[in-house]
Amino acid sequence: MVAYLLAALFLALFAVGVRRDVRRFGNAVLLGLAVAFAVAGLLGELDRLPDGVLRAASDVLPAAAALGAVVVAVLLIGNGMVMVRQEGGRPANLLSLAAGIGGFGLIALLWAAAHVESRTLHAVAATALLVAGYLSFLLLCFLGYAALYGRMPPRDDADFVVVLGAGLVDGDQVPPLLAGRLDLGIALALAGGAEGRSPVLVVSGGKGSDEQVAEAVAMAGYAVDHGVPADRVRREDRSRNTAENLRFSAEIMRAERPEYHCTVVTSSFHVLRAALAARRAGVPGQVVGARTAGYYWPSAVLREFAAVLLSYPRINVAAVLLLVMVGATAGWRP
Template sequence: MGMLLLAAVAALLYMRWRSRDRRMLRNGVALCAAVGCGSLGLLQLLGQLVPGFGFVTLGLLLLLPASVVVLCGFLVANGVTMLRREGRRLSNMLSLLAGVALAVLPVLGLRLVLFQEPWSIALAVLLFFASTYVGVAFLVFLSYAWVYGRSTRHEHPAAVVVLGSRLIDGRVPPLLRARLDRAIEVHRETEPKPLLIPSGGQGPDESRPEGEAMAEHLLASGVPAADVVPEPRALNTAQNLEYSRRIQVEAGRDGALLAVTNTYHVLRAALLARRAGLRAEVTGAPTARYFIPSAFLREFVAVMKGHLFLHAVLFLPFLAATGLVLVAALGR
């Protein structure tokens, strides 16, 4: 019953935190803790009540290594697809690198343990802790990104900012077109009509600002010119939100701001909006399936980099435990 009690406490925390602000990653921590503890508690309860159910639990545990192998194969195959379709850039190699890491790290850990040296055993323990920490952090990020991305908007936006992304030959590619089409959908559904702000500056490999090309697409799709004000200077998501908010205020469109991006980018954009103190929510547009694994990994890396100090503090107990293992190994 202890696990079920912990699940109930985590669920209450999740509901309380979410009611305050949906744009917090700690909501995902509470949600995953509630689901994880609840699942373990349910398995324990069924094991006590149902004869032979322990074999089912054992079978599930034995499936874990097979699932890791399947995941490795999927990530490697996806990485090859990304390189073939999107080009040889580091951001397009993330799923491939993750698949290789999943295959190599267990073998490396086993080799370190077999060395039977104090330093190798401590390093194997540290590798295990680090891998587990990153894996759990990614699970929290992925789970809450999925939950947040499917949440219903609570307010009719006064303005909608479409977050920019890279143009191809000065034109709007399918990835960016999906965002614009989602913004058009919101515009058609909302009364009074919100201001549409296509936001994006000119990158080093682009022939013109993204906001300019995006505005052309909106106008060509039938959006009235009075409802479109491009923002052509922003070079990242934080600037997209900040500069677009200024345009909203200058246009006299007081009220909530809604940001439109692709599904994989929704949670990080929401976190940035909250950090900037903006009254803004984020909604997602469809993304090509092959693009999603690498894109989510890229977003996860960006979120981790943005909270390096926090993660360093949270990892200190694991470093201390590794130190104790090393001391114990040296004392044998």
Template sequence: MGGLFGIAFAAGLLHDPRRFRNAVLLGLTVVCLALGVLGEAARLDPAVFDRFVFAVLALPVLTVLVLAGFLLANGVTMLRREGHRPANLLSLLAGVGCLLVLALLVLAQYSQDQLTATLAIVSLLIAGYIAFLFCSYLAYAVVYGRLAARPGVGFIIVLGSGLIRGKVPPLLAARLDRAVAVWREERSAGRSPVLVVSGGQGPDEPVPESHAMADHLLAQAIPPDQILREDRSRTTDENIRFSKALIVERDPTARCVVVTNNFHAFRAALAARRAGLDGQVLGAPTARYYWPSATIREFVAILAGYPLINLTMATLLIAFGVAVGIE
């Protein structure tokens, strides 16, 4: 079974790497291979097998405890450095959630209460489903981020991320610098791509984001006629759609690349595919402290894009957990 999932994953990667199902297929491949290893372990000497089973059971618990501690620490760092916005609470909340699931399992074990046991089973199933999707997403995001962009593009789209006091912050500067590097590579090969800076004006921004981005590029000696401004978008989907409209007006057959930060690359790729944009997404480096919370935020946003599937799976898992708990 693992081989079939692996073949399906490889085929999906070659056909269109901008699909979330590729991440799920990768996760299923790894799970099947792991189950195969566990099956082979049953052939070990009984004493060795017992130690192996103990390690297999203890490792997830230890991993969750370490992960929870890391997320809690990162959550505190995010609040201290980035402020008390709801988006900055995600890693902190994820750490608390990990500890709550473990606490509920321990409570169910010692209380012998049917309701507590049922809640523990349901929470474990839901947490397992989310953990599987998150690990699959994380692994595939690494795979996608290592795919090299094909040369020969006509446009390089740079997605906005917000200004700070009207200035380009380090997060956005990293995107622009990566785009400039791609632009210079194309120029050295004899091509002349256009840089499309995409971002509208937020309520707390004195100028449209794309204008500040253009100024950042001009300061790096990019010719003004090589910069195209898209100044209406407020979201990633609008960044992609509005930029595509500008590109189609100039060259309907042109290929492009989209530049954002590495944590945002895969979700931007999904948006590009939905919009019918012919282009791969490249990621720029992100500060280490910012990456965990931002990655969780991207994962939540991707899950929100598949409400029917996730609601169906959650309903089935809850029903199964309740049935097991009642028995």
């Protein structure tokens, strides 16, 4: 009963948080806690089952969890290998491979701790399990809330549609990832608003060290070639990252229309982090995501999740240190 009451409490707090601002990572955590306590309540109902069924469930659930962990690790390693073949061996492309290897490392550590009488090994295994559990919980919160936020339909009263840059190829060419963002942004800009006026398209991206032109220049050319009138395209060509994309684009929009509202377009994996960044930058807008190639998604999501964690350093460092202290003190007994 207590678990269900806590689930209801966190769900109510989640509803309040969403009402205040849907672009808060705290909403994701509150929703995750509500689901976690609801699941805990359901698991508590197992005590009411007949002894035979209870024993079977006690055997099946741990085995299913272990099998699921192995399957996830295998899939991550497989995806990592595909990423290396398709995108090269840059560190950002190795995240799913590293996560899969780390998953097998944790499984091996827990197996060893269960079969070796060593207090030190038990403490290390306990610490690793607690930290992995904490990160896994936050990752599930991130994935769940990103899925919910990404399904919100774009508003039809936007004055501007902002397309975030994603790098060029061959120095001045729009790659498929960026083309996907531009295609969605162009569709929204050409669709028109609630009052019959078409939003202005803002393309945002500066010039990288390996690029011949600023991303915004190539993006503007792509938009005009695909039907957007040149006088309804604005170029933000100074930014080097998402935060600057939003801040410098906001300056352009505010100068043209002080009381504006915008729709920000990025890739599907980047939606939640871009929404958090828009909130921090004070940009009054919703973020929508363009489709991303399936093989690219796992590593990209892990990169986005890591970036979100790093944006809350104090609370995450404190939580990890606490878990390390608990694991080192209590150890783990099989």
